[in-house]
Amino acid sequence: MSIDRFGYQQQLRRELRIRDLIAYGLVFMVVIAPFGIFGSVFQASGGMVALAYVVGAAAMILTASSYGVMVKKYPVAGSVYGYAGRAIAPAVGFLTGWAILLDYVCIPLLLSLVAGAAMNSIVTSVPVWAWVIIFVLVNTVTNVLGIKTTKLLNWLFLAAELVILVIFLIFGLKAIADGKGHGFSLDPFYNGSTSFTWTLVLSGVSIGMLSYLGFDALGLLAEDAADGARTIRRAMYLSLIVVAALFVAQTYVAALLVPDPDGLIANGDPSGSAFYDAAEVAGGAWLAKLTALATALAWGIANNMVAQVATSRLLMAMSRDGQLPKFLSRVSLTRSVPTNAILTTAAISLGIGLWMASRDDGITLMSAMVNFGAMIAFIVLHVCVMWEWFKNGRQGSPLSNLIVPVLGAVVLIAVIWNGNLLAQTVGLIWLAVGAVVLVVLLATGRKPTLPEVPGDDEPLTSPRTVENV
Template sequence: MSSIEEFGYRQELQRSLSFADLMIYGLIFMVPIAPFGIFGNVFATSHGMVALAYVIGLVAMAFTALSYAQMARAFPMAGSVYTYAGRGIAAPVGFMAGWAILLDYLLVPSLLYLIASAAMHTFIPVIPVWGWLVAFVVLNTVVNYLGIQMTAKITRVMLVAELVVLAIFLVVGVIALAQGKAQTGALTPFFDSSSFTWSVVFAAASVAVLSFLGFDGISTLAEESRVDARRIGRSMVAALALAAVLFVVQTWVAALLTPNREQLIAQGDAPGQAFYTTAEFAGGAWLSVLTAVATAIAWGFANSLVAQAATSRLLFAMARDRQLPAFLAKVHPRHRVPVNATFLVAGLSLVIGVFMSTREQGIGELSSLVNFGALAAFLVLHVAVVWHYMVRRRSADYWAHLVAPAIGFAVLVAVVINQNVAAHWVGGLWLVVGLIVLAASYASGRRPVLPSEVQ
């Protein structure tokens, strides 16, 4: 296994994670039941072709996962796309890629906490949304502070629980279909000739892709993994493939059983209740409550737990390279975690989550911004693969280092173009701020420089 000392760093984080830990981490980050929470929005945007939207999202993310795997082999260290773009192209490009994906990583925990808190508030209204937010943030911060092994143990338990709930829904759903409760033809969730256009499909995919975000978080744990770099890449691909199967199957079953289809397509699903309504139609009120509570716990605890861990590692990596304040690079001497970065993420998540809870479209606005930051960074990742392998190393593996990244880039461009227009404006403003920060670094004599590889 490559040593990070080869790239000018000291090994500070604890190497304790196995291949299974990494794959489970990625699955938890993506949330096996993620479509529960955004099913209605994807259904309305895709005009009922939910399964097709997830297939397109899988294609985009599959090529991105292949690019991640290639760069993880070349640079087995924390930092994700920030590290890969910085070392694969140039340090300033890495800074901008890291800045772009920071928009995703910094907002993801807030989005997860907000969705979960809103769901729990509907069941226990005596506790306000902000109260649930505080509880989720404190709980996850304590677990992450205790070390990555504690996080890994918790995620295993949560993954099993999510899969049990998903299995119950699928069994009840299949029984309902066998009883003749289907509201449309078996292939309609994949293709409806009366509604199909590429703009509709890609617009829906731009929402559905939120469920896939998280497999890339595995790369942030490269310095805490005891497996070699190739297996880190394979764990990303494996986690993505397993999640995709689960996403397509559950959305296909749910789309067949969704009542009031035309009304949902026309009016959308602002409250985010469409999946739970479908669950009630399929199996009764108990199934609706079970799926809703499971979503709240999965998003508010399990997913946000690993999201907080991944975000703190990205901040740690950028601070270690003096591209963010140095205090974020502090590692706890006992727990071996980036402690200051962990606390900063917790604080930001709380502030942003509470603020967005006061906005009527807070969840939708956060979702669009999260997706924009991630997809912009993924575009740079594909370029980094081509530049590092084809231009620098003169690779002869044209599929892995040229064709696959080019296809992934093209698919992502189509998805980004069909995103919410507001996300383009706010995301673009975020990138402009990043350029200003980068220019200020140059002006102050602190231009981005990565530690040199040992020759």
């Protein structure tokens, strides 16, 4: 379906095929993402870290189903923001876009912070704030060069991450077979020594869910995909299935190698070294350093690079609809990328990132903001699917248009309810600010609007133009 139907001009190059989009999803989710947050998930889930990732995968697959329904109907950049605005009302779309901005704008700076902390642990002479500057500049230059450059680097980073993951799994499984660690067991799925409750598991899911964030960003690349909505839907499912299997495998092996699991549950992982400690048991100090370095580069460059791409597309989509400053919708004629949106994302990451680098709770605060924004947006996504189904006379399968969205929304609400109090507080404040902005827009006669979508027999609307640079 052409985006001319929605009142837009096709300005981005449709360069990305199914394999490229799967690579984007895998890199954005980071196939070795559990390396950096393993200890936190282990503690929150009472040692049942693998089960937490299984439950998280189930919730995200339900969410991917709803994304598939909506991206087929509205194959334009903007993702949940555009779906809510068209399925329910433009004002709801604005608030949803505002909520997901909390996720996307904070992700690049969170990634730079985590990577900077990891690199500082390896090269102690370079402070965290300096690493933040380096990571932001590298990714900004790469993305301004165009989507082809980003696509090539995606494949290189993905290959490197997979090689390191395979090395860890081989050494880890061999170490367990040789009698190291705690031997093969199902404790990472069901820990008999812990009082099992779903509240405990969902607490782990609320943290581990951070690893899955990124598959949804594929929806923001609908105007970059060579085959549009069909390619996006397939890429979402395939990337989620692959990454879930990898997450469960690596956390299962690491959980069986943790030197002091009871101490980790009781005291947490303040240094963030739990996974690297398990890697050291598996292969020695060299493997611990290798996994730490891989985490820094994966979070700081590979994931950060695609996060900046997705964030810039969201800013561009809201800008061309008049809901953010117009300059954010300008697209480079030579590179075919939203240059101003990319530079704005970089400026925010640099400014807030340097501030957060000076705080002891910077990473915790950023993680809380990212998770809350994403969960709220996903819940609205499920509501959009159900709303459209009832609005259109219940056309289509009740399984994908009612049952799956209800299940998905219930799981996500449970995750938020059992999540971190800081996430709930910061998220509600952010939503309140968004509501105030919406009231100001309405009071000043700038009511949020979206181009009308004509019926099958109606003429197309004039494409909504954006500025080129």
